[in-house]
Amino acid sequence: MTRTIVSAVILQVVMAILFCTTSDSLNTKKELKKMVTTQIKRRGIKDKKVLEAMLRVDRKLFIPKKYKRSAYDDNPLPIGEGQTISQPYIVALMTEVLNLDNTKRVLEVGTGSGYQAAILGEICQEVYTIEIIRTLGVRAQKLLESLGYTNINVRIGDGYKGWSEQAPFDGIIVTCAPSHIPKPLIDQLAEGGIMVIPVDVERGGQDLQVLSKIKGTMKKERVIPVRFVPMTKEDGSEY
DSSP states (O other): OOHHHHHHHHHHHHHHHHHHHHHHHHHHHHHHHHHIIIIIGGGTOOOHHHHHHHHHSOGGGGSOGGGGGGTTSSSOEEEETTEEEOOHHHHHHHHHHTOOOTTOEEEEEOOTTSHHHHHHHHHOSEEEEEESSHHHHHHHHHHHHHTTOSSEEEEESOGGGOOGGGOOEEEEEEOSBOSSOOHHHHHHEEEEEEEEEEEEOTTSSEEEEEEEEETTEEEEEEEEEEOOOBOBOTTSOBO
16 A cells, blocks of 8 residues: 555544544534523523533533433433432522622532532632542542543532531532531521522422521522432431
């Protein structure tokens, strides 16, 4: 095979790779736009910062290979260890109610796949996220670092206790459901700060609640019924 032919073959391979990469990128943008338009904007999410973040962060990157075909679907998906990644709308809703901007510092309890942390990282100055399951926390940290997030800090530990060394926080987002609102998280919320958290209710199920700290007292508002995995202790029992 002559040098000219070899060069032509190499060029064809390179062009094919570039074409596939460009095609995949365009398809991802198309799917993300459809997800944001049909699942998020149409349900009333209006915060431009949240919508833009949802378009920038590819949900597929945070999902196990066997579920990637469903990456942009309107439902939660398994991520291993009995945990799930929340549906896109819930991620957007919980982010919007925190009323964030690039001056805010946020605590997330329940890192999971790292997807919610990435959305927060697109908007906030600093994100502190805690995961009690080591395998998930380590995996999320590696992925977030590979994606270039230098403003997201991951800790393996009990999220019920919060992250007192970095408190107070302008916002706290909890992505697992306790039977009650943890007092350490209330204490670590800054004056004027907002917490969004799913909480078990007496009739069964859970309510997504938004709490605002005003002059040291907590104003509570119920948003919608939800279903999250339980908040657990280090021994696996539930809070």
